[in-house]
Amino acid sequence: MAIDWQTRAAARVFQECERALAFVNRVRELGKTVVDKQQASDGRAQAAASEDGPDEKPRRRQARGERRIAQLLDAAATVFCTSGYTAASTNAIAREAGVSPGTLYQFFPNKEAIAIELGDRLIHKMRDTYGEVLTPADTAAPLRELLDGIVDRFIDFNCQHPVFFALMHGPDVPGQMAEAHDALHAALLARLQDLIGFYVPAAPKAETARIAEMCFGLFKAGLELVLAHEGTERDGYVTELKNALFRYLDPVIGDAVGALAQPPGATSAE
Numbered sequence: 001m002a003i004d005w006q007t008r009a010a011a012r013v014f015q016e017c018e019r020a021l022a023f024v025n026r027v028r029e030l031g032k033t034v035v036d037k038q039q040a041s042d043g044r045a046q047a048a049a050s051e052d053g054p055d056e057k058p059r060r061r062q063a064r065g066e067r068r069i070a071q072l073l074d075a076a077a078t079v080f081c082t083s084g085y086t087a088a089s090t091n092a093i094a095r096e097a098g099v100s101p102g103t104l105y106q107f108f109p110n111k112e113a114i115a116i117e118l119g120d121r122l123i124h125k126m127r128d129t130y131g132e133v134l135t136p137a138d139t140a141a142p143l144r145e146l147l148d149g150i151v152d153r154f155i156d157f158n159c160q161h162p163v164f165f166a167l168m169h170g171p172d173v174p175g176q177m178a179e180a181h182d183a184l185h186a187a188l189l190a191r192l193q194d195l196i197g198f199y200v201p202a203a204p205k206a207e208t209a210r211i212a213e214m215c216f217g218l219f220k221a222g223l224e225l226v227l228a229h230e231g232t233e234r235d236g237y238v239t240e241l242k243n244a245l246f247r248y249l250d251p252v253i254g255d256a257v258g259a260l261a262q263p264p265g266a267t268s269a270e
Contacts, residue, residue: 069107072097073121076114077163085115085170112174115167119177122164123184129157130188143250143257147242154219155226155238162227169220189216199253211252218244 075097079088090111094104108114130153141149158165167173168181193212197203222241226234 073118080163081166123180199256
């Protein structure tokens with residue numbers, strides 16, 4: 001009997017040990033599953049980080065900075081148009097942008113730096129605009145259509161960016177911006193002079209230069225009137241500007257433009 005009792009006791013101990021061992025193994029399996037899941041999650045996070053690259057955060061900061069600069073430049077354009085460059089202040093620009101002056105000074109040290117950055121961007125846009133006009137392709141159009149294409153492009157640009165005229169033709173343009181504008185003006189004059197010379201190749205260069213300068217003078221005077229009005233009145237001044245340019249240029253290059261615009265074999269009317 002004692003042996004049977006001892007045997008049963010040993011069997012119970014063995015069973016308890018087996019259950020304990022099974023419990024330990026299950027805990028180990030659960031722990032391994034948790035670790036595997038964590039490692040997989042860490043691996044995905046590392047993969048995502050490697051895809052973004054180490055420069056992702058600086059790029060995001062740079063994008064935010066560019067948006068803030070654009071916001072400040074838009075505000076400066078509004079202030080320069082309404083107050084003029086001389087009367088404008090960094091406080092007014094910050095207020096228009098809805099930021100503190102301290103935020104503005106993180107990007108620009110003064111209003112001159114703002115005006116120079118704004119002017120530089122506008123000059124680049126203006127170069128894109130005149131790159132689309134005053135080209136050899138324009139020579140195939142009658143004078144009226146030629147003027148429509150050129151004047152409309154430049155009027156549209158200035159109406160979309162009125163601060164360009166306010167800054168570039170103001171009495172106190174920052175020196176660096178004035179130099180850039182002078183270079184742009186010289187390039188436009190040269191392009192226009194070449195176009196006029198194409199129509200009247202026998203004309204002396206001094207004469208084509210004067211004609212180009214007169215065209216620019218007429219356009220600048222008319223543009224100031226155009227920008228001073230809105231709606232139908234503005235449209236009316238645009239029409240008058242085109243008429244003035246046509247009446248000035250028609251006696252000079254009108255016949256040559258008309259001849260080039262005619263289809264091959266056609267003759268001009270008597």
